[in-house]
Amino acid sequence: MPLPKAGTIEIAPSILSADFGKLADEVAQVEVAGVKLVHLDVMDGHFVPNITIGPVVIAKLRKHSKLIFDSHLMISEPEKYAQAFIDAGVDNITFHIEVAENPPRLIEKLHKSGISASICLNPETPVDAIRNVAPLCDMVLVMTVHPGFGAQKFIDDAAKKVIEIRKIVGSNIRIEVDGGIDATTAPIVIGYGADTLVVGNAIFGKKDRTAAINDIRNSVR
Numbered sequence: 001m002p003l004p005k006a007g008t009i010e011i012a013p014s015i016l017s018a019d020f021g022k023l024a025d026e027v028a029q030v031e032v033a034g035v036k037l038v039h040l041d042v043m044d045g046h047f048v049p050n051i052t053i054g055p056v057v058i059a060k061l062r063k064h065s066k067l068i069f070d071s072h073l074m075i076s077e078p079e080k081y082a083q084a085f086i087d088a089g090v091d092n093i094t095f096h097i098e099v100a101e102n103p104p105r106l107i108e109k110l111h112k113s114g115i116s117a118s119i120c121l122n123p124e125t126p127v128d129a130i131r132n133v134a135p136l137c138d139m140v141l142v143m144t145v146h147p148g149f150g151a152q153k154f155i156d157d158a159a160k161k162v163i164e165i166r167k168i169v170g171s172n173i174r175i176e177v178d179g180g181i182d183a184t185t186a187p188i189v190i191g192y193g194a195d196t197l198v199v200g201n202a203i204f205g206k207k208d209r210t211a212a213i214n215d216i217r218n219s220v221r
């Protein structure tokens with residue numbers, strides 16, 4: 001299933017802060033809370049200083065969830081591994097502009113494979129780096145922390161790039177923010193023009209996931 005059409009606010013719980021020992025149960029808990037997406041952070045220990053999961057785990061998880069799998073590839077060679085993630089059953093691949101060899105070619109491949117394509121930029125990467133690529137995508141992901149770990153502090157200067165990106169992409173392309181999003185920062189990024197909120201620690205760091213999701217929903221009403 002592709003990403004929901006732009007125009008709605010969506011929360012994408014990030015499993016990075018979940019219990020990886022019982023991943024399917026954790027994902028089921030946010031599914032019953034009514035979210036449409038789950039955010040899967042893939043790290044290679046090279047592009048970022050941490051290692052998480054890959055296509056093998058995602059393919060197994062796919063059998064346990066009907067949620068839209070929003071995969072965020074924090075890996076050095078997205079072109080090399082894209083097919084493995086497509087085969088694993090992800091619905092969206094987000095790759096980083098800092099390491100992509102030929103972004104338009106990869107976006108075309110993802111679209112031909114029937115999945116959504118998104119481009120991501122790190123806090124220190126200027127908006128100019130994605131100016132030509134963003135309009136080809138279904139979503140732009142603006143990192144609001146340095147990628148690699150959950151529960152870091154929100155970087156407002158990075159989030160402000162959303163304002164400029166919204167001017168570039170108009171209203172038909174989603175803008176997702178990732179890092180330090182909670183009930184306090186969610187209204188700030190929505191104000192800048194984001195519509196898709198990745199939330200790790202502020203959901204999976206809490207016992208009651210439905211209550212945590214509702215807190216964030218209420219903060220942006």
Ligand code: DX5
Pocket residue numbers: 014015016017039041072145146147148149150151152178179180181198199200201202
């Ligand atoms: C960070 C990851 C995020 C992370 C966000 O590198 O890309 O998706 O899980 O976590 P929180 O919401 O805890 O900042």
Ligand code: ZN
Pocket residue numbers: 014039040041072178198
């Ligand atoms: Zn992420």
